[in-house]
Amino acid sequence: MILTVKLFGPAARIIGSPELHIPESGAALTCGTLRLAIARHYPQLAELIPSGRIAVNHSYASDEIVLTGGEEIALIHAVSGG
């Protein structure tokens, strides 16, 4: 299975796409390990990962949350509204 992660703002411009794809390794994936996987598969985003947050089904999720594969996942970085 492949996880799709929505991107916005600077992250989307760096990748040149509104989403990225992470192949599942078979082990249980949490938001924390997903962040590491994004940095590994997309090193151009590595600098954004420490300050970025993962949203699952439109709510911020802590690193311990386990992903089952059916969620809508987004990488939220450096919001700037207002």
Place this chain on the structure above:
Amino acid sequence: MNITVELRDGPLVGWSGPPEAHAGAVVRFEGIVRPQEDGRSISGLDYTAYEPMASRELKRLADSAMCDFDLQSITVLHSRGFVPVGRCSFILLIVAMHRRPALAAMDWFIDALKRDVPIWKHPVWVNTVKGL
């Protein structure tokens, strides 16, 4: 609770808010698009929102502000899409019984918005075509 949260396309115009017959303090903030970003001239800002999360986060923050600062009402309007220089992209109207909590809530809400609400602004440089 008296909470209004809206994302609207383009500049925010002609909005005066509800009458406040019993308020001791009404504080209104308007965010205006500046003519420069990082020292370069822009024609405006293009706002992108991740919905419905952006509206949910605005509502969550409004709920917190209502309780934590003992407000009477809070109204949040934010633009999405293109807003030209000099036009309004954000309105926050806070009504409370007293001045101090109203001003404190205003400051807190804007900081929290910039931290938590998934809305991004992208400068549209002068002499460039929007979207490039």
